[in-house]
Amino acid sequence: MIFTIFKKELKDTLRDKRTLMMMLVIPILIFPIILNVFVSISSSFSEDAATKEINIGFVGTPDNYLLKQIESIPENLGEKKIIIYSDSSALKRDVKSDSLQVGMFTSVSFNDNLTQKKPAEVIVYHNVTSVGMEQRGRVYVDIVKDIALQERYLDMDLKESELTPIVSEYSNVASNKEMIGKLAGGILPYIFIAFGFLGCMYPAIDLFTGEKERGTIETLLTTPVARWQILFGKMGVVVSSGLLAASAALFGLFLSIEVLDIVENEELLSVIHGILNLKFVLLMFGLLFPLTVFFAGIMIPVAVYAKSFKEAQSIITPINLVVILPAMVGFFPGIELTPLTASIPVVNIVLATKELIAGTLEFWLLGISFAVMIAIAVIAVFISFKRFDKESNIVI
Amino acid sequence: MIEIHNLRKEFALSKQQRKELNTSESIATAVDDISFSCKPGRVFSLLGPNGAGKTTTLRMISTIFKPTSGSIKIAGVDAVTHPREAREKIGFLTGSTGLYARLTPNELIKYFADLYKIPKKEFEERKDYLYTLLDMNHFQGKRIGKLSTGMKQKVSICRTMIHDPEVVVFDEPTSGLDVITAENIIELIKNCKNEGKTVIFSSHIMSEVNLLCDDLAIMHQGKMLYNGEMSTFKSEMKSANLTEEFIRIVKSSNAVEA
Numbered sequence: 001m002i003f004t005i006f007k008k009e010l011k012d013t014l015r016d017k018r019t020l021m022m023m024l025v026i027p028i029l030i031f032p033i034i035l036n037v038f039v040s041i042s043s044s045f046s047e048d049a050a051t052k053e054i055n056i057g058f059v060g061t062p063d064n065y066l067l068k069q070i071e072s073i074p075e076n077l078g079e080k081k082i083i084i085y086s087d088s089s090a091l092k093r094d095v096k097s098d099s100l101q102v103g104m105f106t107s108v109s110f111n112d113n114l115t116q117k118k119p120a121e122v123i124v125y126h127n128v129t130s131v132g133m134e135q136r137g138r139v140y141v142d143i144v145k146d147i148a149l150q151e152r153y154l155d156m157d158l159k160e161s162e163l164t165p166i167v168s169e170y171s172n173v174a175s176n177k178e179m180i181g182k183l184a185g186g187i188l189p190y191i192f193i194a195f196g197f198l199g200c201m202y203p204a205i206d207l208f209t210g211e212k213e214r215g216t217i218e219t220l221l222t223t224p225v226a227r228w229q230i231l232f233g234k235m236g237v238v239v240s241s242g243l244l245a246a247s248a249a250l251f252g253l254f255l256s257i258e259v260l261d262i263v264e265n266e267e268l269l270s271v272i273h274g275i276l277n278l279k280f281v282l283l284m285f286g287l288l289f290p291l292t293v294f295f296a297g298i299m300i301p302v303a304v305y306a307k308s309f310k311e312a313q314s315i316i317t318p319i320n321l322v323v324i325l326p327a328m329v330g331f332f333p334g335i336e337l338t339p340l341t342a343s344i345p346v347v348n349i350v351l352a353t354k355e356l357i358a359g360t361l362e363f364w365l366l367g368i369s370f371a372v373m374i375a376i377a378v379i380a381v382f383i384s385f386k387r388f389d390k391e392s393n394i395v396i
Numbered sequence: 397m398i399e400i401h402n403l404r405k406e407f408a409l410s411k412q413q414r415k416e417l418n419t420s421e422s423i424a425t426a427v428d429d430i431s432f433s434c435k436p437g438r439v440f441s442l443l444g445p446n447g448a449g450k451t452t453t454l455r456m457i458s459t460i461f462k463p464t465s466g467s468i469k470i471a472g473v474d475a476v477t478h479p480r481e482a483r484e485k486i487g488f489l490t491g492s493t494g495l496y497a498r499l500t501p502n503e504l505i506k507y508f509a510d511l512y513k514i515p516k517k518e519f520e521e522r523k524d525y526l527y528t529l530l531d532m533n534h535f536q537g538k539r540i541g542k543l544s545t546g547m548k549q550k551v552s553i554c555r556t557m558i559h560d561p562e563v564v565v566f567d568e569p570t571s572g573l574d575v576i577t578a579e580n581i582i583e584l585i586k587n588c589k590n591e592g593k594t595v596i597f598s599s600h601i602m603s604e605v606n607l608l609c610d611d612l613a614i615m616h617q618g619k620m621l622y623n624g625e626m627s628t629f630k631s632e633m634k635s636a637n638l639t640e641e642f643i644r645i646v647k648s649s650n651a652v653e654a
Contacts, residue, residue, distance in 0.1 A: 001511070004507070004510045004511060005511075008496075008499075008503075008507045011498075011499070011503070012496055012498050012499060015498040016498060214494035214495075214496075214497075215490070215494035216494040216495065216496060218455075218458075218460060218488065218490065219488060219489075219508075219555065219556075220511075221458075221459075221460045222458045222459070222460060222483055222486055222488040222565075223483060223508065223511040223512060224480045224481070224483040224484045224511070224512065224513075225480075225511050226480065391460070391461050391462070392407070
């Protein structure tokens, strides 16, 4: 009987354009759109910032050492136009208004200090809202600094190695997979959770509140089917819709990588290829299943209680925030899956998925997360059952 | 056969409902100790003004609501202790009954046949009979949302009758329908009667009651004011017609309470 109700409700749901939009179309499109926008914006920003022609304002004497050296830096490090300023206030004003991208201020004693083997000071002005300009200024000054240092070693007849008693090297032992998993892995479970929730939302409202509004619930209740069977049949569709929406998002990611070739970065590609495997997908859905049951268990009592589609929507939408906020914990580096975080619903799913992507997931913590999610899903189903069994809730 | 004894239904009132009803009582009695019986091959009409308790009574008969006390027997089955078995014997239709707009009549009828666990052969025969009777063959594959009100009503009737119920419950079945669509319902009730089914229906329309019913009960504020045969009711009338007599009985009950 549960399957008969499930089949009918699924057919009915899949014929609803609004649900299809939220459950399949938007989740499939989200990754191609996000990745496309992210990749094109970030690549155009970084390429642009590193090579575009910039105006450098300079305050200093015409024979200033720094000025001469910067002028001689080859154009392959980016084209530049140097404009001489007589005072720092005009220089700062033009950097602020972005007519200059970098401003350099040196004192009149700059060359003398260099000659006398004293530190010669330069102040580099930049506007942090002009992406990459601080880096351009830093690159020019560092090149000149290196040239001046080598000249000073030569003058003083010193070897660089003699003035470097300790050589340190910092080597990252984390694999790219781990780094991407820990730093950016939060976005994937966040999107799956968000779509899992949205995927459940419309069917939950349509199958419970909608049925009351349309006046079909009475006829269903007069058939020889137990209420718990009706509830489970409908709940099955709500859960499946959440999982379908998450699957559609995963399919969208697959499309972006394998068909649309949006991501070109080899390291990122190898990580994504690494996680788009059967084991990851199965574990991911193993975690998502109790989560969507939990979502359904939260939404159904609301949908059963609400007297109209609008009322149900207005109660469930704020719940979305309550669920999505803990899912954002995945964006913060440093928060890891521990026995404590594994006991917090939603947070545990995000962190477990992050660790899964990074390949550092400890299975006993996954066990705790899974047990917690199953427990709250059972509680949520029980509450749904109690609400659905209440006469005043099911008939308007 | 429907047998009702000392049926009572109380609802707990929420704060909001108490405010709306302007009462301090925490419990409202919708049906107050009523008894009656409906016999096979006869049409029983439940009359009463709005809020009389008709719909609550019919919902208890259909096992949507559980009575606070009292007993209901549907074709010999105790509907309070064995509601699922009782539901197998009931067909239920209201004027506001909705249908699944995204399904076709074929899909909807099959769905309900499956819920009633009707064997395939029996289902096909019953479906053919009802489709022909209701002239449904030409729109059986169209989405219900695209059908006219009359067609939808025929689908509702077919859905109600697909399991060939012994007892048919109609709650204001013609309410909100145009005359031609309402005629389908009138015909259905007549058919049910001729087939020996037990029919109970609630209505506001006295011409329908006069045309169809063999027995009637008048309810007001949850209580039963009259219960008997239509012929006896007519012979004992103190007013010129059914409508006036109905109003007189309800008003005199109000006067007694005051």
